[in-house]
Amino acid sequence: MADHTINVRIGATITDLTRELNQAQSRLEDFGSRLSNMGRSIAMGFGVMTTGLGAVVGSSVKEAMNFEQQMSNVKAVSGATGSEMAKLSKLAEDLGAKTKYSAVEAGQGIEELMKAGVSTADILNGGLAGALDLATAGELDLSEAAEIASTALNAFRNDNLSVTDAANMLAGAANASATDVHELKYGLSMVSAVASGVGLSFKDTSTALAVFAQNGLKGSDAGTSLKTMLLNLTPASEAAYGQMLDLGLITKDGSSIFYDAQGNIKSFAEMSQILQDKLKGLTKEQQQAALKTMFGTDAVRAANIMMKEGAKGADAMWKSMSKVTAAEVAAEK
Known part of the structure; x- marks a missing residue:
């Protein structure tokens, strides 16, 4: 009778131990799975961040290249000296930061004004700012604003207008x-x-x-x-x-x-x-x-x-x- 009782108790204990071991293993596997998923998420997040950063860098590089090309166009149209080009580039960058237009668009405005016969000095002394203001005020493309302002300056040459005068x-x-x-x-x-x-x-x-x-x-x-x-x-x-x-x-x-x-x-x-x-x-x-x-x-x-x-x-x-x-x-x- 005593031997039978011992066998029952030992069997029950072994069964409980087995069940607890199985539960522990299941919990360990679940933890491992979550850890693996976390690792994949971190890797994916890092990949997205890297891709986004790459896109930003790529866009910035492209914008810089476009600006350089635009200012080369300005130089070709104007024949400006190195010193004048440095001032024009800085002007385009400054107005690109202060207005709704980009530096490239400001450079396009410079080109249009020069094509219309506006001097480098006039552009530097408020001409470009006037054209940008006119474009914004009139809800026009920069090229159209520059065309209108330059028409006024050329047709009414005896009035000695500035771009800002015409824009106003x-x-x-x-x-x-x-x-x-x-x-x-x-x-x-x-x-x-x-x-x-x-x-x-x-x-x-x-x-x-x-x-x-x-x-x-x-x-x-x-x-x-x-x-x-x-x-x-x-x-x-x-x-x-x-x-x-x-x-x-x-x-x-x-x-x-x-x-x-x-x-x-x-x-x-x-x-x-x-x-x-x-x-x-x-x-x-x-x-x-x-x-x-x-x-x-x-x-x-x-x-x-x-x-x-x-x-x-x-x-x-x-x-x-x-x-x-x-x-x-x-x-x-």
Whole structure:
């Protein structure tokens, strides 16, 4: 009986020991599996980190190569000296850090300005910053902003404008009226050559386009209408001559009162006031017939707006345009 009891106890003990050993082995295998998974995760994380770091380094290297290539393009266009190129490169890098544009894009802006004839000195002394501000304010590509600014500088060369001056007037016109810089570009492309040819300033031309836009005449239509009217300030037909003579817009010796004694065209505000004063005594029907006879069916649009606004409207628009700069509009946007 005692031997049987001993056998039962020993068997039970061995069974328990076996079960505990099996559980211990299972726990050990589970720990090993988790440790192995952890090792794989660490390896994978390190691989991702390494890949990401490699991508960043690769992107930086590519950006640096693109910048070097862009500045080589600038040198080829400008023929700038080594010292000038160093200054231009630093300018592009500085503005690339301060604005929403990259250093490469700033370099492209330099290239576009140089292609348009803007000097290295002007670019270094605020020209590039002005073009970047205009691009941001007008929501334009840098190349388009540089093109618009350079058009103003080249067409209105006698105004001695800087890129910043042109940018401020264009941004101001867009900010003060129902137009944008993109539409102003098309207006300027139509009228610039004639406006500068008759002696109208860029200030007056941009003010005129802003006034027209506020009255629903925009883009190339505005530029074409103003161009045609400026050409017809000197009567092109006997009928136009007779109408202008009757209204007192030209004297008996043939001199136009739209020009001063020295033969210089008067300001946009002065011309607008002349039209308002000379036609105010007529009925609406007579006014339209007279404007059509003097300026033609295209330019009658510009003439109507000028007659309506007078000097008061023109001066108010310029005052509103002058309240902001391109830099301020760009900063706001």
